[in-house]
Amino acid sequence: MTWTELQTALGREGYVASDDLSVALQLALSLGRPLLLEGAAGVGKTEIARTLSAVKDTQLIRLQCYEGLDASQAIYEWNYQRQLLSIRASAEAGETGKAVEDRIFSKEFLLERPLLAAISQDVPPVLLIDEIDRADEEFEAYLLEILSDFQVSIPELGTIKAKTRPIVILTSNGTRDLSDALRRRCLYTYVEYPDRTTELAILKARCPQIDALLGAQVIGFVQKLREEDLEKTPGVAEMLDFAAALMGLGIADLTRDPATLQATLTTLLKTQSDQAQITTEVASRIAGKAA
Amino acid sequence: MSRVTKFAGRDPGPHARVAGFVGHLRDNGLRLGVAEAEMALRALCLVNASAPAEARCALRAICTGCKEEADQFDALFDSFWMDAGRVKQKIAPSKSPPASDDVHSSRDAKGEDAGAAGSANAPDDGEGEAESDGTGKLIATELRNLSRKDLRDLVRPEDIAEAEAVARRLGAALRDRRSRRRTAARKGDRLHFRKTVRQSLATGGEPVRLLHKRRPDRTRKIVALCDVSGSMTVYAQVFLAFLSGLMRADTTAEAYLFHTRLVRITEALRDKDAMRAIGRMSLMADGFGGGSKIGPSLDLFAQTYAKRFVDGRSVVLILSDGYDTEPPEIISGALAKLKKRGCKIIWLNPLKGWKDYAPVATGMAAALPYLDLFNAANTLDDLAALDRELGAL
Secondary structure, three states: OOHHHHHHHHHHOOOOOOHHHHHHHHHHHHHOOOEEEEOOOOOOHHHHHHHHHHHOOOOEEEEEOOOOOOHHHHOEEEOHHHHHHHHHHHHHHOOOHHHHHHHHOOHHHEEEOHHHHHHOOOOOOEEEEEOHHHOOHHHHHHHHHHHHHOEEEEOOOEEEEOOOOOEEEEEEOOOOOOOHHHHHHOEEEEOOOOOHHHHHHHHHHHOOOOOHHHHHHHHHHHHHHHHOOOOOOOOHHHHHHHHHHHHHOOOOOOOOOHHHHHHHHHHOOOOHHHHHHOOHHHHHHHHHHHO | OOOOOOOOOOOOOHHHHHHHHHHHHHHOOOOOOHHHHHHHHHHHHHOOOOOHHHHHHHHHHHHOOOHHHHHHHHHHHHHHHOOOOOOOOOOOOOOOOOOOOOOOOOOOOOOHHHHOOOOOOOOOOOOHHHHOOOOOOOOOOOOOOOOOOOHHHOOOHHHHHHHHHHHHHHHHHOEEOOOOOOEEEOOOOEEOHHHHHHHHHHHOOOOOOOOEEEOOOEEOEEEEEEEOOHHHHHHHHHHHHHHHHHHHHOOOOEEEEEOOOEEEOHHHHOOOOHHHHHHHHHHHOOOOOOOOOHHHHHHHHHHOHHHHHOOOOEEEEEEOOOOOOOOHHHHHHHHHHHHHOOOEEEEEOHHHHOOOOOOOOHHHHHHHHHOOEEEOOOOHHHHHOOHHHHHOO
16 A cells, blocks of 8 residues: 555545655554654544544554553553452362462453553554653653563563554654653654645545535634634634534524624634633634635 | 755765765754664655655654654755755754844844943933832843853852752652552552452462552652843852752753743753853853843743643742843743643742842732742752742642
8 A cells, every 4th residue: 555545545534634644654554663643632643543443444442641651551450359259269169379370360360451452453453542741751661662572571471472563653742742762763743733725625524514615614714713822722623513513503604693603613712711812803803804 | 846966976876865864864963873764765665755745754754753853854855855955954943032123132243232332231211110219229131241151150169069969959858749650668548459469379369468559759840940131140150050950960850041032951051061061051041141031031931841841740940030121911921821731830039038028020020929939049058948848839
């Protein structure tokens, strides 16, 4: 599959990928390297993994990172309650220590977490490590080990090697600087807000029933809104919500009804100060400019 | 688009060219090794390498690692492959806001100012805070100092050693008690199941001895911003020594200087030789002892570096007297942005140690609502005495 074919395949699943992103994705697939996607919230970083798993017709395994995420949540954990019960049961059955130990530390008692699950699939899955910048440095270190060797060491069980190498996609909002070591192991793409034509294509792909005039207005409006000094710039997902809201309300022309337009802005503006800043007048001015 | 570079006939081939390109990127500050060069070659085999646009996308994915590098990449690509000539770019372009008319950078000044009528050193025109009387009220100067000062004259090695000890004490006082990761401990709030189950094997599945785990304390990351404008010159000795001590004691700390601009001095201060570090800093602190633009500097910090280096575990330490030439709203806006990142903000004001001091400077008053701690500090001893208060944060 060349990158253009990949781009078309993603397009069929409703994801409009830029050339940069398609080439990077294609390289990540062929070179077997993880791909690190950075960009503002709402530009479609997570969505790309979902779409890729649909294109490849494989499972998506997602690991949402958060502060304090540790090995027992990300890699594996023993099922302690079952182990305790099993030890009690075997004591009554008169089993010896060694046999019990072998049994309770077998795969049967192992709870797979996303990273272990991802390397023990028969078909290579898409492993999405979402918002890696939220996890702390310690977790990054685990991840480095897994991403370079694709194996997990469990003291009681030995080393589990990957059956197949998952397609790894990491996303980051840039809330924290990632270590150079992690960056070096990944291919990198910065995902920008889409330009007018691309965003229109996204809207058409996701919302085919939208009227051409309204579609152009929506995109024009959102693009102009992004130029305002907002705390949280609306992303692609917000734009789609906005379009859906307008269609749901049966609005055909943005400039006609400022009050309803203002009401639908709740889909785009997500903080109180942003809502205060974009008043009805400002909104209709932007709508007028965009039209 | 410019034409594609023609390589000389004796050029040994694509391998050497790609290696040359990686070398070119390395010369321009991208951190790339042999592995990247090899991967770049493999990547070019996978795309249509003779189409510049495709090669550009592919090489960008391989060779860049963060947004700054990605932004820089296009120009570097053009300069190597598109015959635009080798242009060395600055690795970190300074992000200072466009200077207003009354401020002249010493970089573009040709030195006439120094010999001119002397307006640079003349008192202000009588308006504003300085007017009242001659009893030495401090105001912020609006002009940049055009001379460079060698900070090595100000800071002595003994001070740095002492400051290092102080910084260690402060670092120890600043513990974050909100770690979410648990480690094994004799006493703790949760059971350490893994160990408990292991030990219970010996007692036939009866968990006789319960083992615990608890949340350990974490060190906090200190981010220090030091005002080195004219009004702060007298305190600079203490604060600069403190900064360099801090950087030597704490490997995660960050340091910045600001006057009319903001400069990151973390890397410079990490130099193994303490005095050489101070020397490097004075090269960067061009404009030392000049005017102060606290608000814009903090705002720039909140919008750029803070996004990378400040999080919920950070403590932002501002060392300044609060005399600002810009409107106070800028300070409060910047601090509000900073506060949103979840950090603690501590402002150490040397003037607070004065008798009858009240934070009347408009800038200082605007900052007060956002501060977790507002304290005096003019000497290293004062800084050392802070550990109690910091522990309570």
